[in-house]
Amino acid sequence: MKALSISNLKKTYKNGFEALKGIDLEVEAGDFFALLGPNGAGKSTAIGIISSLVTASSGSVSIFGHDLVKERERAKSCIGLVPQEINFNQFDTVQGIVLNQAGYYGMPSKLALERTELCLKQMDLWDKRNTISRRLSGGMKRRVMIARAMVHAPKLLILDEPTAGVDIEIRRSMWKLMKEVNQQGTTIILTTHYLEEAESLCRNIAIIDQGKIVENSDMASLLARLNVDHFMLDLAEPLAAAPALEGCHVERISDKVLDVSVPKAIGLNQLFSQLTANNIKVLSLKNKSNRLEQLFMDLIDSKLPQKIPSPPGRGLG
Amino acid sequence: MNNTIALKTIVKKEVTRFLRIWPQTLLPPAITTALYFLIFGKLIGNRIGTISGATYMDYIVPGIILMSVISHSYSNVVSSFYSTKFQRNIEELLVAPVPNWVILSGYVSGGICRGLLVGVVVALISMLFADIVVLHPAITIAVAILTATLFSLAGFINAVLAESFDDISIIPNFVLTPLSYLGGVFYSVDMLPGVWQTLIMGNPIMYMINAFRYGMIEVTDVDIQLALMMIVGFIVLLAGFSLVMLHKGTGIKN
Numbered sequence: 001m002k003a004l005s006i007s008n009l010k011k012t013y014k015n016g017f018e019a020l021k022g023i024d025l026e027v028e029a030g031d032f033f034a035l036l037g038p039n040g041a042g043k044s045t046a047i048g049i050i051s052s053l054v055t056a057s058s059g060s061v062s063i064f065g066h067d068l069v070k071e072r073e074r075a076k077s078c079i080g081l082v083p084q085e086i087n088f089n090q091f092d093t094v095q096g097i098v099l100n101q102a103g104y105y106g107m108p109s110k111l112a113l114e115r116t117e118l119c120l121k122q123m124d125l126w127d128k129r130n131t132i133s134r135r136l137s138g139g140m141k142r143r144v145m146i147a148r149a150m151v152h153a154p155k156l157l158i159l160d161e162p163t164a165g166v167d168i169e170i171r172r173s174m175w176k177l178m179k180e181v182n183q184q185g186t187t188i189i190l191t192t193h194y195l196e197e198a199e200s201l202c203r204n205i206a207i208i209d210q211g212k213i214v215e216n217s218d219m220a221s222l223l224a225r226l227n228v229d230h231f232m233l234d235l236a237e238p239l240a241a242a243p244a245l246e247g248c249h250v251e252r253i254s255d256k257v258l259d260v261s262v263p264k265a266i267g268l269n270q271l272f273s274q275l276t277a278n279n280i281k282v283l284s285l286k287n288k289s290n291r292l293e294q295l296f297m298d299l300i301d302s303k304l305p306q307k308i309p310s311p312p313g314r315g316l317g
Numbered sequence: 318m319n320n321t322i323a324l325k326t327i328v329k330k331e332v333t334r335f336l337r338i339w340p341q342t343l344l345p346p347a348i349t350t351a352l353y354f355l356i357f358g359k360l361i362g363n364r365i366g367t368i369s370g371a372t373y374m375d376y377i378v379p380g381i382i383l384m385s386v387i388s389h390s391y392s393n394v395v396s397s398f399y400s401t402k403f404q405r406n407i408e409e410l411l412v413a414p415v416p417n418w419v420i421l422s423g424y425v426s427g428g429i430c431r432g433l434l435v436g437v438v439v440a441l442i443s444m445l446f447a448d449i450v451v452l453h454p455a456i457t458i459a460v461a462i463l464t465a466t467l468f469s470l471a472g473f474i475n476a477v478l479a480e481s482f483d484d485i486s487i488i489p490n491f492v493l494t495p496l497s498y499l500g501g502v503f504y505s506v507d508m509l510p511g512v513w514q515t516l517i518m519g520n521p522i523m524y525m526i527n528a529f530r531y532g533m534i535e536v537t538d539v540d541i542q543l544a545l546m547m548i549v550g551f552i553v554l555l556a557g558f559s560l561v562m563l564h565k566g567t568g569i570k571n
Binding site: 013045048051052053054055072073074076077079081083085087088089090100101103104105106107108109148 | 319320322323325326327329330401404405406408409410411412413414415416566570571
């Protein structure tokens, strides 16, 4: 069952800007899917169309088999949206915001109260239920939006940069929560600029750039394409200059720190053999950059030399 | 999908909103109209005499009540829906499976509730200055509800098309207020000189005020059936226009 099916979706704004140039995308039910792209790539427009906030110029969208135009209400019932920016009434109480949303989805009041309590407790906001929302911290406001999006138990939850601007502690607690929600069967589509977030949470990924999908694959296959790893080496003894290591690019960051790029073909064993041969003792090493970030930049810059075929059943934009 | 629950939710939210800020929504009309009744009704009115057999105070009461209904039903919807748009919480409704007619009915119902409540407040204030009579309750209530509906719809259209807070004050200040004051609240058409008697017949608010006045004290300058048909006609027209705008996403969607 496809949670989301997009076919030849195009959007041209009134000012002539072509935000989407005919994208095709499918997301399986139960998936944790990352939709990535640089600013202005078209991902917010795509999410806007899926969640009925933006009108498509052409193409079709169906949610769990319900066409967004022909079966509008059924399709919309399946979706919960956590938008990028705070968009609730900041003069309402936390409970009022979530209860109203339950009402918009036609939920009877008893059930709405139960679901609101459940979602607010899940978000650790139950104690704040009578607080006027503008008095909440930024992280709490984001959690209110998640509780609001989940109150009608949507089958597809769209999270548009849900952790933007929140501290690392809240971000990690939100990751835990998103994983739990996904494990309970909710399909999640996540957009984020924190690529570490996408790498650790998502099983499948699409990258959108200049209105086109430039990559659509599972996370493991995508990461397997990275043929160079970057490491920071902490040395036991200071070095006056960067050593020459065959096949590797070495940069001396400080007396005791080296930045080494190691092609997968060489590998760590050969790297350490060369280091030993040069009488360089390594105390520790760490992966310098997020792997997905590296791939993302390569794809956006069109530097990746070749593409591997996408798994069957996944459309390419 | 239970549209009734969605509609109730919007209406409850709207009514709660204007009741919560009652010093801004209910208190000012009470004070303003008390001043109208005191100055125009008691102080000046006693020197004017009667109009069509009614004392001047009795004559102006219906007009002042309906003028309050008009301005408050309009301002409730225009300010509430524009704020919803401005704060982007309209997205809560657009994402949810709420049909356009439910969104429109919800906001218009909120406007009707405030318009009628203000009308009741003003009527209660007027009882301090005059003996209120309602000779045709059905017509009085029907005209009040229909007028509140019409101006709630007008407020909704204004809010949808508005792009700034200036845009939501232009119509009330430069169109509604002059038309209300020139709509026969304080005078009869017969009292106007020559050409003005003809010109005023083009003011739709004049028909509403006269129909309402007929319901209360059986005094009117216009045909009641024509007035009622005109209000209903405008309601159908504005409701249709509002639904088309919502369908197209005018002012609320990209």
